Each structure stands twice: as C-alpha cells, then as structure tokens.
Amino acid sequence: MTLTVLTLLQQFVLLLAALVLFLSFVLLAQPRLIAAIHLFAWQGALIAAVTLTVALAGHAHHLYFSALLTLVLKALLIPWMLHRLVRRLGLERHTEALRWPALAMMAGVALVIFSYWLVVPMVEQGLAFTRNIVAVSLAVVLIGLLMMVLRQQAVAQVLGFMSMENGLFLAAVSATAGMPLVVELGVAFDVLVAMVLFGVFFFQIRESIDSLDVDRLNRLTETVDNEDLIQ
Amino acid sequence: MNMTPALLLAGLAVLLALGSSAVSLLASRDPSVLRRVAMPLIGLSGLAALAAGLWALIAGGDISTTLPFGLPWMPWQVRLDALSGFFLMTIGLVVCAVGIYGPSYVRGFEHGRESLTALGGFTGLFLAGMLLVVLANDAFLFMVAWELMSLSSYFLVAFQHENAANRRAAFLYLLMAHVGGLTILLGFGVLSGFGHSFAFDAMREAILSPGWASVAFALAFVGFGMKAGLVPLHAWLPEAHPVAPSHISALMSGVMLKVAVYGFIRVVFDLIGQVQWQWGVTLMVIGSLSALVGVLFALMQTDLKRLLAYSSVENLGIIFIALGLALVFLSTGHALLGALAFVAALYHVINHALFKSLLFLGAGAILHSSHERDLEQMGGLLRRMPWTGAFFLIGCLSISALPPFNGFVSEWLIFQSALQAWQLESGVLRSLIPIASAVLALTGALVAATFVKVYGVAFLGQARSRHVRHARQGTFGMRAGQGFLAGLCVLFGVLPTQVIMLIDGVSVQILGTGLPQASAHGWLWLTPISSETASYSAPLTILLLTLVAGFAFWWFLRGVPRRIRRSDPWDCGFAPPTPGMQYTATAFAQPIRRVFGPLFEIDEARPAHADGEPRYRLKLTDRTWGLLYLPVARAVESASRRVVRLQSGNVRTYLGWTLATLLVLLWIIS
C-alpha cells in the first residue's frame, strides 16, 4: 500500500495515528508523573483530532460530537482530575524509573510488530487502509497493558489503563467511523466514573499502606502449608 | 403369574423406608421415636422387600413402570425382574433382622450427644437408596439411587463424629464412593452412547464394539469394585464399616456390598451382554487377591468389627472369583457351567449377607453390653451371653464354610464349577482356574483360623477385663434379631436344593440357561451337574450327625455314674492360670503372621530384658497405603502447592498473565 492512493485526510489520519503510537511509547518510558499526565492529555487531543478528521472525511455528523466528547473527556477533564489528584497526593515530584527502559522499549516495538503481523491476513475487501489503523490502535492498547504491567505506581497504572482506552477510541473512530452514539456515551460515562473511582481508591490505598506502590498490595495470596490430605 | 403385586410391594418397601426417615426427621424432639416408630418401619420395609423379592423370584418374568421424576425427556423407570427380586430378597432378609434388633440397640444412643434424628433419617434414606438401586431401570435413576446410598451411609459413618478417626474414615469413604460413582457414570456414558438413551432397555439392545465393551467393563469393574471393596480399592472399607453403629455396619457389610455386586452383574452380564474371557480372568485374579489379602488382614486384627470388615473384603473376593468363572465359561460357550458358577456366586451373595450381618449384630451386642470392641479385652462371654454366644458360633461356622452350614454350600458349588475346567479348550485357562480354586481353599482354611481365634478369644476362656466380666445378656429384641439370621444360616445350609431352585430363575433370565439337573434327584440330593459328577446331601449329613451324636451320647452315658468333677485346669501342672496367661488374639495370629510376613508392613517392638517396663508393641499396616493411596495424595498436594503460585498477590503479575494469555491466544489463532 502506498500513500499515494490515499486522500490527504487519510494520510493525515495515518500521521496522527503514528503520533499517538509514538506518544504511548514515550508514556511508557516517562519517569515523571506530571509529565506523563501531560503526555496522556496530548494523546487524547490527538485522538480527538483523528475523530475530527474522520468526521470531515466521512461527513459522519455524530462524529463531530464524539470528537468534542473525546477532547473534553480525554484531553481536558481526565488529565485535570489526575493532576489534581497528584497534587493532593503530593506526588508532583514523584518519579519512577523503569528497571530496564531499553528492554521495555524493545518489548513495545515487538508488540507493534506483533499486532501488525496479526492483522496482515485481512487483505480482502479493501481493508488496506483501516487495517493498518487497526494495527496501530491494537499496538497502543497492548502497550498500554504493558505499561500497566511494568509500572508499580498506581497513578501510572491508571495512565496505562487510560491510554488503552485511547487505543480503543482510535480504533473505534478511525476503523469504523465511530460507534453508535449510545455506545459512545455509555463508554464515556463509564470511563468518567472509573476515573472518579480511581481517585477514591488512591486515597483509600494510601491510607491503608501509606504509599501508592501496588507491589505492596500483596496481603491476599495463597502461600501456606496445609496438613497432608490423608490425615 | 401376575407380577403387579410384587412391584407394589417393592414400592411399599421404598415408601416405608422413606416414611421411617421422614418420621424421625419430623419428630426430632422425642428421642424415643426412633426406637418406637422408625426402626419398626424399617423392619416392615424389609418385610415388604422380602415379600416382593420372593414373589418376583417365584413368579418369574418381569414388570416395569415409570415414575413422575427425573429428566424431562426420560422419567425414572423402575423394573422388577428375577435378578432385582433376588437382591430385594437379600436386602429384605437382613433388614428384617436389623428391624428386630435395632430398637433396643439404638436405645443406647438416646442419652448420647449425637442426634438420633440424623441416625434415623439417614438409615431410612440409606435403605430407600439401596432398594431403588435394585429397582432402577435407567442409568439416571440408578446413579441417583446409588449416590443416595453412598451419601446417606456416609452420614451414618460420620454419626459419632466427635471421634477424629470416624471423621477421617467418613471422608475417605465418601471420597472413594464419589470417585467410584463417577467411574460407573462414565461407564453408563459409554453404554448410552451406543444405546442412544439412558434407559437400560436401550443399552441392552445396543451392540458394542469389543474395544468399547472392554472400556465399559473396565469402568464398571473399577466403579463397582471400589464399592465392593476389592483389593487394592478396599482401603475405605475397614475404616468405614467398623465406626458406624453396629446395625448400620451390618447393613453396610451385609447388604450394601451386595448392591455393588448387583450393579456389576446388571451392567456386565445383562447390559453389556457379549462377554470376553479376559474379563473373567481379570475378575479371578483380582478376586483371589482380595480373598487372600482380606482374610490375612482379618486374621491379624484385634478390633472385632474391623476384623469382620476385612473378612467382608475376603468374601466379596470369593464372590468375584465365582463371577469370573461364570464369565470365562460363558465366553467360551459353556452355558451350563456358566450358570453353575453364576448361581454359586449368587448363593454366596445371600449367604454372606446372612452370616456377616449376624456376626456384626453379635459384635454389636457385645459392644452394647460391654462397650468393648477390642478382642484382647474380651473372653468368657459365652457364659455371660449364652444366646449371643450360640448364634455367633453358628455365624462363625457358616462363614468358615463348614458343613452343614450355608457358607459351605456356596463354596462347594464354586469348587464344583471350578472343577469343570477340564471342559475348557484353552490349556491356559484349564491350569489357571484350579490355581484360583487352590487360593480359595487356602482362604477357606485361613477363615477357619480367623474365626477360631475370634470365638476362642472372645467367647471362651476367661474375661480379660472388668467390664467384659460384667457383660449382660442383650434384650430379647437383640437376641431375636440374631436368632432370625442364625436360623436362616442353618436353613440355607440344610436345604440348598430349594434355594438353588429359587435362584435358578435369575440365571435363566440373565444367562438364558439354568441348572435343570440341580434338583433332578429330589430335595434330598444336590447334584449341580449330574449325580455321577458330584452330589451332596446336606439334610442327610445333618441327620446322621445328630443321630450318631445322640446315639454316642446315650451310649456313653448309659450306666456310668454321671459324676463330673470340676477342678482347676491342669495346664501341665503349672499354677492355676490367670486370665492374663491366656493366649491372646495377637499371639494366636503370630505363626501365620510370621509365615505370610512379606504381605504385611509390620512395625514390631520386642523389648529387651533390660528396659524397666517391657511392653510388646505391634502395628500392622496395609501395604496398599504406601503403594497406592499416599502417592496419590502426595501428588495432589505437590500439584496444588505448585499451582497456588498463580495467586502470587502482585497485581502486576496478574496483569502480566492477562497480557501473556492474550498474546498466546492471538498467536494461536493466526
């Protein structure tokens, strides 16, 4: 597939998608929370931009609305809430370095290649353009998950979760010209509530283990020696 | 002859059993209700079952109907035919005795802490389950009844749950019963796969490929064998049977094991149909093993009820040897011989039911009056409880297969069928079968040794402990229950021809051939094959025995002064013996323990003269524990120990699992 066959807007979409992917890489490696939150906000903004572009391209009117929704939710509201939480938790200065950043990067790259390899088989019925978008968004989702695996800081984990959601949005808008409106709203509502609850939990966790290091949440486990079965 | 009344009677038996359990559940306030109402109902239910069974046996033919329960597309189906009738009769006989015996026995629990509600309720359910197993005509009802039987008997084993050993026994029992039940279920799965239905009729029609037939046979054998307590799947039996209340032990050993035999016969002989000689050989090998191991361990026990439980293993082994013979003969086309072995097996089934429950009831009577299960504490009970002593003696004689009692007849028949091995074409089988019968002979002799030990130590000599010295005669009900069974033992020994004529219908129905010759020479003579081959006249034997004994008695007493001087035992002129000087049960078994040493895991501590208070300690354990059970348990333990690492407690690890699963699946599908 060469770019030449694509319209300008489609090329633009691809560009934005690439940027989103890039941002989630940076997010994965970013040690400082505040900066990570900003990155996340930018990612949300990019998603909104993608939505807008697709809307322009496809004249799908409800997409304007969802672009707006995305912008407000992902680029403004959630980052602001996170920011506030971080400040109230006094974590502005908090930094958390990955143990082996290079390895993490490699893993991310591997995930990208994997997701591309995964979607290659769908060649028929002119999926060519959307296919790659799907690959990118899949990669974003997986990297988000990887970030949740690698980061032991609760807020960072939430960021990973949210960037997964970004990947989902990307797929939804770019590959399928947007989900039905009800679903969009429902999803947005869920994400918002989730964010609120995350906020609640940060405080609960901190008051229980006065830290936000999820590795220290290890009370509930199964390691005890029972007596023998035939006793 | 019309079969409907038989079916009605059988239904009545089930209802009475359920009713008795309902009564004791509802009237849980009053402890005496179990004694006054529930146990008599049990007895009546047994009576009804007995009548139904006899009717079905005499009438021949079969009758079936459906009950408004079960799966939507297949209601419960019940069927009463000769085979079910025979086992109904067996159950009925024992249950009658228990019904007579029970009331005064359970009185002992009325002041205990255990709830009699559970005892009565589950006794009724237990009985109902057994009856339904025998009546079931489809796999689903069969399994429901089967598991109901296991479950309720489990609750009865766990009845006195204060004692940790009982809890352990109950756990082991239920576990193995569950596994066995599931195995049987899988066997039915195979059969229903070929028959396209859970109904037995469909399975009977189905033609299985030999491979699948063998699979079904193996599953049934393992499942029912586990319930019948065949070695090496017997470990639960000597644990569970003794700890239940004695009348329940009688039911479990005397009847429940027979229900397992019924299931095996129903599935292998009736449902699978086309049999293979390899199955017969398997049965004979396992049966011989069970018989030998069972009796040897029985001989080593000092706990009376445990000893009886082990001897049940032995007797079930004998039954399965006979069934194996039947399979071999049938598969090689000797229908008549097959029928002979089959009848022998059934005969032993009912005999064992009679004398084993008699012995358990006797043990219960001892336990009831002296609170003692340990042989080493007993002695001289014959003079304390003469009736129980007499009945117990009859039980011992019957179980030791001594003429003219019933145990002898069945073993005689088994020997007869084994001796027809010369008719087989294959030399291997010809030489294998006599060896099995040699094992049988050895078993018989060891059983005699076992019960000489039991009777001699428990009932003869002098009491070895105070509470045994003050044991009292049981109530009339308890004596009557034992007397009933003892009388039946004698009857089944003295009139074998009639019994065989009764059983004949079963083999005619299942195998298509009976034993026409058996009663050809009148009720006096039992001639299984022909009068030239072998003949036995139990009535004449006992007649002559009594005549000659009487004559001799009269002869020797005539004239001579009837003065008999009581004196201290001479005992080679040593000091007058104290109870402590008597031969103990352990001592009695010592020579045989030494001869068959390798079979046991013996932990023996012989004290040196030096140490202050020398005590002799002996502990025998079943080798199967170390060979089979503990390894399995350890395997499960280590597996679970490994598996729990999944639950490491770290949320990131969990997320890692999710990611990994996702990637692996994605990789798999593309």
Next chain:
Amino acid sequence: MTALLLLLLTPLLGGLTLALLRPLNLAGWLNLAVSLLTLGAAVWLAWLVATVGVIAGPYFRVDAFNVYLVVLTAFVGVTTSIFSRPYMRHVCASGKISARSMRVYHSMYQAFMLTMLLALTTDNLGVLWVAVEGATLATVLLVSLYRTPEAVEAAWKYFILCGVGIALALFGTVLTYFAAQHVMADPAAGLTWSALYERAHELNPTVMRIAFVFLLVGYGTKVGLVPMHQWLPDAHSEGPTPMSAVLSGLLLNVALYAVVRVKMLVDGSLATTATPHLAGALLMGFGLVSFVVAGLFLHRQRDIKRMFSYSSIEHMGLMTFAFGLGGPLATFGALLHMLVHSLTKSAIFVTVGHATHLAGTQAIDQIRGLIRTQPAIGWSLLLGVVAIAGFPPFGVFTSEFLLLTATMQSQPWFAVVLLTGLAVAFAGLFRHLHPMVYGPAPEGQQPVQANLLPVFIHLGLVLWLGLSIPDFLAVWLDRATQLITGMHLL
C-alpha cells in the same frame, strides 16, 4: 415491552431512592421490596416470552436463553436481599461500616441488579459491554466497603483486572463492529446481536477470530477463567457476604452469557473456514484449565469464603467447557448447571455468612463444631456443600450427569480429566469442611440469631430440580439449547 421497562426502571429508581434514603432499617425493607417488584416484572416478562416467544425491540431482545437468566437473577436478588437486611444491620451495628456506607451498599446493590438485567436483556453488544463494565463499577465500591487494608487491596485488584479485561472486550466489540461495517446495510445496526447473528456467515473470519480472542479474554476475566481469575477470590472474600452471594451467583453467569452470545456469532462466521470449531476449542481449553486448577486451589485454603469462590471458578470452568463442547446434551446440561450452581452457591454463601458470624472469623481453622453449636447452620453448610459437590438428589448432580455422559460420548479423554478434577475438587472441599461442621465445638461458642429462609428456599429448589425438572423450565432450556446449538433436545 412494558414488562421490560418495569424490569429495568424498578432497580434504577430503587437505587436512586436508596441512595438518598436516610433511615437504615427502612432501607433494608425497601431494598427487599424493590427486589420483589423486579422479580414480579421478571416473571411477567418470562410469562410473555413463554406465550409470544421472542420479545424484540431497538436495543432489546428477550428470548428463551436470557429470560430464564433474568428470572434467576431477579430471584437470587430477592433471596439475597432477604438475607442481607438483618445481616448488614448486624454488620452496621457492630460498627464495621458507617451509615453512609450502608446507603452506598443498598443503592449499589440495586445498581448492580440493574446492570445485570440490562446486560441480559440488551441486544446490542455495545450496551452489553457498557452494562458489564457498569457492573464492575457498581460492585467495586462494595468490595472495599469495610475499608480494611485487605478490602481496599482486593477492590483495587478487582478494579484493575476487570477494567483491563473489559477494555479488551471493548476492543473486541469494536473489531466486531468493524467486521460488521462491510456486511451491514445500516452501519448503525452493526452492533445489534440479532442482526449480526442472521448474517454471521458473511462476517470476515480473520477479524472475527481476533475479535473473539479479545472478547473471550475480556469477558473471560469476569467469568473468572484461569489465568485471569485472580481478582475473584479476593473480591469474594473481602466484600460483604451478600455481595459474594450475588457475585458468584449472578455476575459470573452474566459474563458467561456474554461469552456464549459472542461464540454464537463467531461460530457462524467461522463455519465455512478451515477451523469451524475454533471458538468451541478455546472455550473447552479454558474451561478444563480453570476446572482443574481451581480444584487444586481448593486444597490450600485458609479462608472459607475464598474456598467457595474457588469452587465457583471450578464450576464456571465446567460450564465453559460444556458450552465449548457444544451439542444439545452438553448445552442443556450447561444451562441447567448455570441455574443450579448459582442457586446452590448463593445459598452456601448465605450460610457461610452466618457461620463466620457465629465463629467471628473467616479463618477455616478457627471455625469448628458448627453442628454442635448450631445444628441448623452446620447442616445447611454440609448439605449445601454436598449439593455443590454434585451429589443427588440435588440438581447439580443432574447437570453433571448430563455433562459427563455427553463428554464421554464425544471426548472420552476429557471425561477422564473431568473425573480427576471432580475427585480433586471434592477432596479439597471436604477436607476443609469436615473439621468445620463436625467435631466438638470450641469453648463458649454461642448460637447466633440466623435467618436461613433463603438457604432453605434455594436448597429446596435445587432438590426439586434434582428430582424432576418442571415442564415449563424444560421447555425454556430446550428452546435456549435450540437457540445456541440449533438442535432440540426434547
């Protein structure tokens, strides 16, 4: 349609009212009343479905498959609220939680019911997703209700794991939608399950495969399939007991329901490809693994509620396996198993609630001699476990009977695995159960004021189902079987 609206609006309004309602003892009763009303609506709906067949509308579709789950959900909701009223009052009185938390509890209880019913009745995959995610959000606060460190930790794990899982499910949904774009005349209908089901064979198999993996992992996390199950025991053990009852009894069912719906689509789409039974195979694999692993977990439990949550995982694994196995017999068995399992398991959790109240702890090795102290509780627990272990005459046996025979007929080797797993799980349950119910009671253990009505109702029903399956239910299940497998059993 009115019935449907009533069904959904009742818990919604009830939840809102309960969120505002101050007096506590009234709240308990109101909760019960709302649940009862919901049950009434559910029964009405069921009656309608029984008479007119499928009730379809925009975004909603009620057929035999989900209507019986709807009734089951509403029913368990009622019985659990019967139990939860005195229980939570006792908890509140003991000062473990504040009045505010009580309000949260009651409103969230109804919110949970709402999401469950919504997820069941909707015809739209997107709405289904929203509802399931909503269920997570509704319950996560309840898990952390007690605010103990363990509770918070459990809630966090529950939240994160299920959130991630559900996000993956959303991606799967998006992919499905993406595949639907090219076959649907009206793109907006691209998430309507019934529309998709009619044209399933046209959906792009490659996309559907990937989508299925995401949906399976996503909803599978909520079903509690190994190895995504880790949240389940934590959430069950740390949340309030009524919550555990409905989680085990309902949430898992609904998630499994979602998986099955998706499987039906994928099967249609893959029917013509080289791997027509891919979905079934994956389900069987997950099912068996969960089944065996959970059985092994049972052996090393210290906490009674954790133990029973593992047993839930085990049974969900069994059902998943059965659905994967396909075929009318297995499917019928699986549907029946859903029913009896949730009835039995919620009954067990109710009893466990009383038992822990009695012993004052959830630690297995400190719960002793229940039968001695309070026979009612001891026997209920014993019988409940007996039922869940698959002993007749309880209904679990019937379903396991069908499952095992079906397996033996189509996949004999798996039958052996199932046999082993059942034995292992049984041993694991009873080795812990025995010392708890039997044996002497510790000093000074006093009986508690227990309300075992729900237990008796549930066990009674399970017993009834074990003895005979009533015709209307049989017809329901059969129609559901026909929907799923395309074949009638009766």
Next chain:
Amino acid sequence: MIIVTWLIAFIQALLIAALAPLLIGWVRKVKAWLQNRRGPSLLQPYADLRKLLVKEIRVPHTASPLFRASPYIVFVAIWLAAATIPLVALDLPTSRIADIIVLVGLLALARFFLALAGMDAGTAFGGMGASREMLISALAEPAMLVAVFTLAMTAHSTSLVSVIDHHLTDGFLLRPSYLFALGALLLVALAECGRIPVDNPATHLELTMIHEAMLLEYAGRHLALMEWAAWIKLLLYGVIIANLFFPWGVAQDFSPLALGLGLAAVLFKLMILGAVLAVSETALAKMRLFRVPAFLNLALLLALLGLLSHVILEVGA
C-alpha cells in the same frame, strides 16, 4: 436292595471305628520292633480306650458347655467323614451323601471344634495348640484339595466312588499326576494326623505339642473320644491313599465273596501303609514349627505339579 446297601454301609462304618485302634496298635508295634523292643500288644489301644471310658471326668472351672460338647462333635464329624469313604465296597449310599470336598469340610468341622475346645479352658497351652493346629491345617488343606482335584479332574467327578471307578476301568496307567498327587497326599496326611515329623503324638513336652496341647484338659470319656477320633482320622487318610491310588480289590458288587476280598485287600494295604509310616517315623526327627510351612509348601508344590502335569501332559489339546 436299598436296605442291604444301607446295612452294609452301616457295618462298614462300624468297621472303620473298630479298626482304627488296631491300626494304631500296628504302627506302634512296628515302631517297637524297629527300636528292638517287644512293645505293647496290638490290642493295647482298645485297652486304653476302655480304661478312659470308665474313668471319672474332670472339667476345668473355666470351661464352658462347649468344652463338653466338643468331643462328641469331633468324634461324630470324623466318623461320618470316614463312613462316606469306600472301605471295602464301592457303591454305597453313604458315599453319595458326601463327595471329597464335603469330606474335607467335615474334617475341617472337627478341627474347628477341636481348636475351640483347646482354647476353652483358657490355658496357655490350649491356645498355643489351637493356633499351631490352625496354621498347619491352613497350609495343608489347599495342598490336600489340589491333590484331590487332580484325581477329580481326571475322573471328571468329585465323588470318591466315581474316581475309584474311573481308575479301575482305566486299569493301571502310569500317570505322572497321580505320582505327584500321591506324594502330596502322603505329606498332608502326616501333617493332618499329627505324625512325625510335624507333630509327635507321643510327646507331652510342652513347647513341641500341637495336637496333644489341645487335649491337655480332657480326661476320661472325653479324652477317649478325642483320641479315638484322631485314630479314625489316621485310618481315614490311610484308606483314602490306599483306595484312591491302589484301588484294586475293592468290592464292586455286594456278593459276600467280593466283600470279603475287599476287606482282605484293604487290610493288607493298611498294613503296608502302617509299616511305612512306622519306618518313616523312626527314620525322621520332628521339625521345628517354623520349618513345617516349608514341608507343607512342598506338599502344595507337589499337588500343583500334579494338577499341571494332568492339565498339560494328560489332557493335551
């Protein structure tokens, strides 16, 4: 005719009881000769019996009624068993009452009560004797049965009459199975009748007693019955061995001549056997108890070999 046969059977039974002491006397006499003693007269056993019968009876305090009943049961069981074997004539009604297995069963019955009686007084020696007796019988019985099965399978019948009949009609054949079976039966007979090298009927040395240990407490008439029963048992084994393996001379019809011939023949065979027994008892020494199992395993081995050689060598196929 029936009456006559029953009469003959009855007479034969009495004859066995009457002959048993004589056989013992003969064995003792021969032993005495072998030891260069004159020894007691052949009829000494009868005298012993008479003496015991008139002596007063002592019963230990500790004994139960079973103690007094046992002698009768033991005696009758063994006598009945002996009555069913064809001593002089073949086809007697009594022999149809019980075949070989029943015969073994009757002997087991006698042994059962003997052992119980030994334990009844509650003395140490009684228990010891019972325990050892049961051990030996447990090992001897299978050997005995297997040996008998060999014959039974050859004759396709377990009835002694048919076995002997079959043997007679076949005439003299060199059957390896018979050879092994004969060896087995001889060993078993030694063990069962408590003869050297398994047990020593003459000793009362405490720790070596087996059979005698069970009779320690008996006196007078009871003792007489027990001893007599033991002698009949010896005779019974002798007759079985003699008539099964060397059946020639047994009367096949009831003509007085045949009967007389049969009696003469059986007496002759018994004389020979008794002499052989005496010789072996003089030659051999008594074994330790725990070497007896090896002895009896040899018997079982012989019996099994006999069976297998019958199955493999003689039937073929």
